[in-house]
Amino acid sequence: MPQSLLKLDNVTKVFLTDEVETHALSGIHLEINKGEYVAIAGPSGCGKSTLLSILGLLDTPTEGTYLLNDRPVQGLTPAERARIRNRQIGFIFQSFNLIGDLSVYENVELPLTYRGMPASDRKARVEEALEKVGMAHRAKHVPSQLSGGQQQRVAVARALAGYPAVLLADEPTGNLDSKNGDAVMELLHSLHRAGSTILMVTHDTRFARHAQRTVHLFDGRVVEESVEEKA
C-alpha cells in the first residue's frame, strides 16, 4: 500500500498586483507517495514553479489544504515552516543557488548548521553527500571554480545531506548543457532507485520521461496525468 507523502487538495494561488488578480493555480489536487518520482510539466507561465514553491513551503496557498506526511502545513508559523524545509525537503534549483562566498563543503554543510547538528555529525553527512555526487575532491573549492554541472551536483549534495523526505527539483537541467543535463538526470534517477522521493518541475518532456508519473499543468490547472512505463 503506497504511503502518501504530499497531498494537495483544491489548492488555489492568487497573486494580487495593483488590484489585478492573477490566478496562478486553480483547484489543484495532487498526491505524491513516498518513493515516487514525479515530474510536473507544462509551458512557461503555467504555474509549475508556483506549485513547487507551495510544495516546498516557500509560499502559501490562497485556498485549499496541503498535507505533508499527513500533517496540514498551510497554517504553520514561519519558524515551523523553516524547520520543515530544513528537515524534510531538499531543494535543487535551476540556477543552483549556491552561496558564492562559501566553499563546496560549507554550502553542503549549511542546512545542517541550521539544525544545530554537532560538527562531527555534519562532517560525516557532508562527506557522504559529496561522495554520493562525486564531488568530494572539490570540497574546498568555491562555486565560481566549478562548472555548471559540478555546481548542480553540489546543489544535489546539499539537498541530500539532510536526508530529506522529498527532493524538489526546479528545472534542474535548465542551466546545463545536454551532457551535464543528462548526468544530473542520471544522478536523480540513481537517487530515486536508492529510495528517494523526487518531484521535478520541467518544461522539457525529454527529461519528464525519467519520472514515473508526469503531471501536466496548463493555466494553473492539472490538465493531464501520465504514467511512464519505464521509470
Next chain:
Amino acid sequence: MFSDIRFACRQLIKNPGFTATSLITLALCIGANLVIFAVVDAILVRPLPFPRAGRLVTMYYVYPKLPSASPGASTTNYYERRAKIPALSSLAAIDENTSVIGESGSTSIERLGRVTSEFFSTLGVAPLLGRAFTDAEMTYQTDHVAILSYEYWRSAYGADPKVLGRSIRRDGVMCAIVGVLPPSFRFLSFQAPVYVPLSSEEAERNVGSRHSVGKVLIGRMADGSQLADVQAQIDALDIQIAPQFAEAKLVADAGTHTVVAPLQADHVAPVRPMLVLLQAAALFLLLIGCINLVNLLLVRATNRAKELAIRRTLGAGQRHIVSGVMAETMILAVVGAVLGLWVGAVGIRFLGILGVDQLPLGAEVAFNGRIAVTALLGAAVVGACVSVPIAWFNLRGGLALALKSESRGGTADVAALRLRRGFIVAQIALAFVLLTGAGLLGTSLRRAMAVSPGFRPDHVITGQFNLTWNGYRTLDTFHTFFDRLFERTRALPGVSAVGAATSVPLAGLTGGDVMTVPGYTPASGGEGLLVHDQIGVAGDYFEAMGIPLRSGRFLEPADAGLDHQVGLVDEAFALHYWPGGGAVGKQVYLGTDTGPDNKPFTIVGVVGTVKQAGLTEHKARGTLYFPFSREYLRKYVLVARTQLTPDSVANTLVKVVREADPDVTLSDLRSMEVRVSDSLSTRRSTALMAGIFAASALLLATIGIYGVMAYAVAQRTREFGVRIALGARELDVLRLVFVEGVRLAAVGLAAGMLLALLLTRYMSSLLYGVGSNDPLAFAGVAALIALVACLACLLPARRATRVDPVVALRAE
C-alpha cells in the same frame, strides 16, 4: 554563531571599501561621543571623590532684585549657622585664596585654601599624616599652622615622614606643618598645595559682616535629612536673625534669601547647558553615522537578497538570519568602537589644548577604563540598533520571488530604496540642526570677538603679585615698593607706561560693593541698591591699560597720600547717576552708611567703560577706581605697556619685581590680548566642537546622499539606456537625477528647519548677539546643504548620462 562570525569576517574582508567606510564612520562618531562623554562624565555624572558625596550641599545668599550683586556666603554665615541647623551634621567654610609661599628670594604665589576646622571632616577626608585644624586656631593670633597637600609634601619636602615637625613660610610668616592630606585631594576645581585656618577677628564674624560674601559654605546633610529640610531650617534661621542687620530693610528689598543646593550640581551649573548641547550634538552625529551605516548595510542586504533567500529556503529561521546580521553589525560596532577609543583618546588630548581644565571639575577629564567600557557598551547598543532595520529587511518579502530574482531590480530593491531615501531625509534634517547650532555659536563667537573691551589690549603685559602680610604693614612700605617697582619697570627698554591694579579686566578678580550717591533718586520700577566694581590702582594704570579719560583727570601719585579720598568712575557709572554729565566733583560712599564715620570719595575724573567681567556682559556694573592706599590690599596685577612684544619682556619683569622685593614674585604673566582671548575660551571651544561635529555631519550626509543617488542611478541603468536610445539628451538625464536628489534635500531641509526651530531655542543662553531662530543662519545652512546635495548628485548624474544604451539593454 561562530560560523556566522566567521562568515561575517570573511564578508567584511572581501568588501574592504564597505568595511573601511563603515569603520571610519563608526570610529568618528563613537570617538566624538566619547570625547564629549569624557567631559560630561567627569563634570556632570561622576560623583565627587568624597564619601557619600551626594550628601554634601552648599549654601549662599542671592540678591534677585539686585542683579549686579554677586551671590556668596560670609564668615558670619558660618558662625551664625554652625550647629544651629539640625539637618546638617556638619558645616564648614573655605576661602579660595592665594599666598606667597617660600623663603625670601625663592618665593612663589600658590593657591591657598583657608578653611574652618571641620572642613576636611565635612568632606569625609582625614589627613594622611597629622591632624586637621582646631577651633582654637581660627584667630589671627593662633593661625600659624598649615596642612600640606600630598603632592606638595612630596615635591617640596621630599615626602619627609617627619614633616610634622617642620615649618612653611607663608606671607613671610613661619607656620608649623600639622598635617598632610591624602593623594589627589582637591575641593571641586580648587587644588591648593597649602591649607591654613580661616582665621578671623570678631568684627568679621559679627552681624555687620553678614553680607561680606566671598567664602564658600559647605555642609553635610545629617542621616535622614533631605535638601528641603536644610533649606527650611536655614530659611527659618534667616528670618529669625534678619532684624539684627542694620540694613535689614535694604537686604529684604533686594529679595535676599539663601539658596541651598547639592554641592556638585551647583558647582557645575554654569557649564551644564554647554555640555548638554555638545553631548546632544555628538549624539546627533552618531545618529547620522548610524543612518549612513544602515544605508550601506541596506545596499549590501539588497545585493545579498538572493543569498539570504537561499539560506531561508534551506531552513534558516528568523533566529539564524538575525544572528547573521547581528554578527556583522556587532563586528563592525566593536571594531569601530576600538578605533573610536583611539579617536576619543586623541580627542581628549585635544580638549586639553582647548582648555578643558578651565571648566569646573575640568581637571578630572581623562581617558579612563570607565569611558572605554561605556564606549564599548554604547557601540554594542549601536550595533544592535543598526541590526534591527537590516534584519527586518532581510526577513520581509516572498521567498519564492527572491529565489527567482536574477536581476537587482526586484521589489525588494524598491523597498530598500524607499527606506534609504527616508533615512537620507532624516540625515539631512539632523545635519541641518547641527549646522544651524554650530552656525549660531560661530556667529555668537564672532560677535563677541568684535566687542570692544573698552581698553587697548595690544602691547600690554600683565602679571599677578602678592604683597606679604608680614612685610607690608604700613602705607610707607607700600609706597616704597611701588615707587621702586615702577621706577625700575619704566627704565626697561620699550616700556611706555606701568601701573598696577587690584584687578584687571576679564581676570575674574573683580570685587564689588554697594555704593551710595548722595542725592540720587532711584529710578521708578523698584530699583534698590546697586553694586559696583571697585578697583584700587597705582602708577599709570590707565595709560598702561589704554583706558581713555573722558573728563576730569587721572589719579596722581599725590592722591594716595591725601586726607580726603578721591576716585575715578567709568562712563557707565557716571551716566547712571548723572545722565546729563557733571560727575566730576560729585561724591560716592562705599556701602550705605553716609554718616561722618564713612568718608566719601570725591570724583576727580571719568574714564571709559571697560568690560570687567566678560566681553559678553550685557550691562556694565559701573566701576569706581581709587588709589591703592585706601585699603591695605595685598593682591595686585602689574600692567606694563611696551613697544616690544609683550612676551619678550615677561622674564625681565619677573626679575624687576624680584629685585624690588625678594619676597614678591610675579606670576600668571599674560598679555592682555591673551587674557581677552582666554575670556572667550569656553565660547570658542563650544563653537569649535560644534563646528567639528557639524562638518562631520555634513560630510556624512554628503556621503549618504551620494550613496543613495549612485545606487538609484545603478538601479535605473536600463531605464536610462532606454531613454537615451529613445533620444533623451544629456540634460534630460541630468535633470532626472537632480530632481530626485533635490527632492530628497528639500524634504530633509524642511524637516530640519522644523526640528531646528524646536531645538535651537534651548541654546539661547549660549548665544550672544544673535537670536536662536536667526533667519540668516537658517538660510545660510539651507543654502549650504542644498549646494552640497547638488554636488553629491553631480557624479551619479554624470554617470547616468554616460550610460551606453547598447550595453545597458544587453545587461538585462
